[in-house]
Amino acid sequence: MGLPRRRSQVVILLFEGFSLIHMGRLAETFNLANRLRRPDNSLRDSYDLLLVSVNGGAVRSSSGVVIWTDALDAHYAKDVHALFLVGAAGVPAERDERLLAWLRHAHPHTKLVQSVGGGHHILQLAGLERKDVVAVEMPGGAMLPEALSASRASEVDADADVALTSALSAVKRDCGYEVARQVMHELLPTVPQQFARSIFDSREARASDLIRASAHQLRVSSENRISIADAAQAAAMSERNFLRRFKQEIGVTPTEFVLRVRLEKACHMLADTDLPADKIARRTGLGSGDRLAKLFRQHLSMSPTEYRTFARARLTDGGMPESDMVERLRGSAS
Template sequence: MGTPHRVVVLALDGVYPFELGIPSRVFDAAGGRYEVLTCSIDGGPVRTNADFSVSPPQGPEALRTADTVLLPPFDTAKLTREPPAGVRDALASLPPGARVVSICTGAFVLAGAGLLDGRPATTHWALADLFRAWYPRVRLDPDVLFVDDGDVLTSAGATSGVDVCLHLVRRDHGIAVANRAARICVAPPWREGGQAQFIERPVPEPVANGTAPTRRWALENLHEPLTLADLAGHARMSLRTFVRRFNEEVGTSPGRWLIRQRVDRARDLLESTDLPVDDVAARVGFASGTSLREHLHAAIGISPLAYRRTFRGDLTARR
């Protein structure tokens, strides 16, 4: 697999312990493809927002060796418009081409350092007004889980950090590796970055006839031309009730969810098989190869053949 991709996590004063541990948990589950180091801005201990401190083994010099730098969130009481002392210089020392990622309040540090000017970004929805007031040059979207802008990625709070890290594994190494990492972490393998941060009822009322069984059935029958009526019929609900409950439980519409599953399955087949594009389309329930091309391009901006060349070529090179 070659030299592991080095991820350096910068822990700032007031860091949230849960998010601080996400990079190691997710990237270490990717089978040796990443090396995760944790550093502080002065090489000393860092107080968390809990009742303990942590002592990262690295100082800011570790940032100069990073392929990816990740800023976990810190207590909102520590928020300042300008980055904490030394952080701007430390970020300026990153090697050319290094990728920068933030979770939640970490986006404030990137914005304060000028790294988000003119870029799309997100942070926790509850901090959106303050973020806009401090950083009007940033194209903030507080309604999404994460934003991938190439070499800079920002995510919302808590578990969206898991989402963005799995997204990077997926982007770097493909669906199969990301899915294995997700299974090891017992996490959902994919939550779309554009999914809403805030769902009206994030924990739905327990009901005997929720939509989970129908979602499992749909995944087992993606090759069929499933319609909204088919899904509602399987769930034994009216269309209106099914759509409402689906949105409450999943945070997106049934149609959008179904297309996402078809595209994901198609990507898996493009990576792992030599099936012609039309056969891949048929196996995942798209009417034709043209339909697959349109949906794949809408999702990731690339054609099936280009996607296959990229991932199959990368995998061959790694082997």
């Protein structure tokens, strides 16, 4: 008789006005991991997904959809494996001492804590910081200096991107690289293969803890100005040694890695929003719409506008082959 399979509690704590899209992507990450996890892998973690609010009952999203939740008090704080606080954009949640006490009990025992929108305000009220998967996996339990500071982005979408990346990293740690890769491809079907691969590249999965942590940190801070000297210092290496190790283990230089991540984020924003190219370029750290267009021509052989049409048509057409869609784009442009 085999050992019982351990199930990890993933709590998504919802506040009024939360983003249904952001909550849905987080929930689907762990639901997909449960479904894709190999059935013969009985000792690997799987997840109990819990949608929770302070008082339980109905919580209304920003789009007016109502989600039914459990009451926070119904769950023992020390049992939480991963915690996501999802609140309304720009609307600080009210102070609630029961909630703050629960968070303070849960935080020391929880491996992953992330917040989106107003959720970050609640963590601040409790005097707590976000936790990231890579930060708690350092050798000997040590964390890189300022390992989480770059994830404190003011944009709600940037918060959500960091939370989703952390959720995928948790799945990779708990369920293995292959499950995480499949989850990513089902969650993000519109991202071109060469950029999607950058999140869970097989070389990154095999990299040392220090270099893998550095790659993660470069990713979450990619919209800002990147200092290779600071990244090397955080990894406790000389700049020359850091550049050599990063290229050797990841396969590209840190600068090339950041460019790929920025292009990947631009692809997401083109597919998921109606923002103009100039705004997308600024929000992803690519500078201007002209530079974004030049990079898309160079790496994808199409303009950002063509890519947006391509990505949305792929979803509408049920995922038709990329080569057929490129031909259609070329035909419509001629």
